[in-house]
Amino acid sequence: MDGVTVIDHPLVQHKLTIMRNKETSTASFRRLLREISTLLCYEVTRNLDLTTIRIETPMEAMDSPVLEGKKLVFASILRAGNGLLEGMLDLVPAARVAHIGLYRDHETLQPVEYYFKAPEDLENRLVIVVDPMLATANSAIAAIEKLKERGAKNIRFLCLLAAPEGIERFRTAHPDVPVFTASIDRHLNDKGYIVPGLGDAGDRMYGTK
Structure with missing residues (x-):
């Protein structure tokens, strides 16, 4: 799919x-x-x-690569996004963090916002939005709309699983935002869950129903 990267590492x-x-x-x-x-x-x-800086190794001076520009922002769609966020911060501990509180109304399947907190000057930072599931895509679309309203221009979306229906809706709404996922599953069921999927990621993470 155009604009979608499947991370198929063993x-x-x-x-x-x-x-x-x-x-x-x-x-x-x-x-x-x-x-x-x-x-x-x-x-x-x-x-x-990347850019380069001058450093001294124990042996000699050299020009060595470092990340260029302002620190990354990881934007977690609560609550399940925090499961991805923790591991990402292990790898990039200096990243800034945004939290976007959205829950899915089980009747309408539409996102309801209850919290938003993000670093300043998003327009100068790469923002990586994280949520384990891209199902109906309603929450992801709403979260990215909110970030764009705050000035974010360089955005990527990372999830664990995606449904073809969700990808299509997401790419229609935000064609400028690439999607990275570990798997594109078969379809959504009538309750808006990914099949075969893995169930509700938040419930499985926190032991709730």
């Missing part, structure tokens, strides 16, 4: 299989999500801009 796919298994415990699911998010973060940041 470790990512192995961990995802264990997470899909309904017998996997809450503790194991949470741990695996943190591990897989580090691998996904590696891929979504693969082409960051």
Whole structure:
């Protein structure tokens, strides 16, 4: 699909299989999500801009690469996005963090916003929005609209699983935002869940129903 990158690294796919298994415990699911998010973060940041600085190694002076520009922003769509956020911060601890509180109305499947907090000067930063599932895409679309209203221009969306219907809606609404995912699953069911999927990521992460 245009604008979509499937991260098919063997470790990512192995961990995802264990997470899909309904017998996997809450503790194991949470741990695996943190591990897989580090691998996904590696891929979504693969082409960051670099510059060089002059340093002294124990042997000699050299020009060596470092990240260029302002620090990244990881924008977590609450609550399940925090499961990806933690592993990504392990890899990029200096990143700034935005929190976007949205929940899905189970009758309408539409997002309802209850919280938004983000760093300043988003227009000068790469913003990576994280949510484990891109299902109906309603929450992701709303979250990115909010970030764009605050000035964000360079945005990427990272998820664990995506449905074809969600990708189509998301890319129609935000064709300038590339999507990175570990899997494009078969379809959505009549309740808006990804099939075969892995259930509700937030419930499996926190042991709730």
